[in-house]
Amino acid sequence: MARRSDHSREEIQQMAVRAAITILTEHGKEGLSTRKVAGAIGYTAGTLYLVFRNLDELILHVNAATLDELHKEIARQLETPCDPQSMIKKMSMAYMNFARNNFARWSLLFTHRLPEELPIPEWFDAKVAELFALVEKPIKQLLPDLDKSECKRASRVLWSGVHGACELGLNDKLTIGGKVAAEELVESLVENYLNGLIHQ
Amino acid sequence: MARRSDHSREEIQQMAVRAAITILTEHGKEGLSTRKVAGAIGYTAGTLYLVFRNLDELILHVNAATLDELHKEIARQLETPCDPQSMIKKMSMAYMNFARNNFARWSLLFTHRLPEELPIPEWFDAKVAELFALVEKPIKQLLPDLDKSECKRASRVLWSGVHGACELGLNDKLTIGGKVAAEELVESLVENYLNGLIHQ
């Protein structure tokens, strides 16, 4: 038996999330289970329920960590400045590369629906909003005449599109195979949507 | 015990798919299990394995049925003719309404990844391609200068975008709540993407 107070609840929580990420990366969504996560950190399944309400809440925290990394990855594009349109493209590609390189985790972000009794907490929505905020800035630069809500909407539309292209492209649901497809799609989407907004 | 030859294999297959759809509609993805499907058609789980390789193959057929309905729903928009751009919008809305009204089934279409030993059959990909073909026609009308592959790509881009907007919008992942959001997003996407292509 692991000794009491070897780890605080916070530590166990953190360890569990990290272990879950490892399992997810190595064995995909199917490989993820309470027993395996607990085993990987030297505890038993029951212990996890001291720290999370259930598996769904653990997954929520895994997803939060994924969002954080995604944010970091996209924000990193800001380090080398360029014109707004190129910046948006770079961000889109960063999103796509993250999705490709961390497929199971990225996928879990969208395929895992929380049960009704566990609503999405506002701190989680805040993380999502921060992600969108990253792309709102270059949009604002590119189209200074857009008011705040229009800009917000544009960022959602653009990101939904990029996301859809990633989802369908990376899942080979487009019946035009190959790795090229997804990149091409994203590029065409960003270019023409922005172009359309400009010539509105 | 159900009497032998009460139903042919084809009948059992069809009954199982229909039962699965009902369960899916009423209890969501979580409620779907071999035992429940079998029970609903008066058989035992084992019988299903005479007719499907495994649950994944059953789900594949459920998804095929979903694609067929989706195709019918979108093709129905062609009955009342209008200009190409309006047609594409109508089709997008039809897609979205289907997704909204048949959420569990639509969602299963994308969230269920087949295991590696069960590759997606070509007849399934063909159904997907037929769906895309529906939107290729009005695109061709709107932009007659596009060559075949450009048109094909445009349809994929557009549909990826519409799909992404549905996924994120209907899942409330956009942190701009409300039912309005998804419709608005799709509208903005279609309008501006096409506008962008025209002014290219």
Add this chain to the structure above:
DNA sequence: TAAGAATATTGAACGGTGATTAATTTGTCA
């Protein structure tokens, strides 16, 4: 028509799952 072959169907079993709980171990403090 009777017997035997063939097949449809079941029911039990296996190893897994998430979740809950009683029982046990451990650390802390009076």
Add this chain to the structure above:
DNA sequence: TGACAAATTAATCACCGTTCAATATTCTTA
């Protein structure tokens, strides 16, 4: 040191997908 509180486990429950021997039913042949 002893009692109390907290941490942890082990056992349990009700499921899951899948397999397979046993059984019930039909078909074929004599």
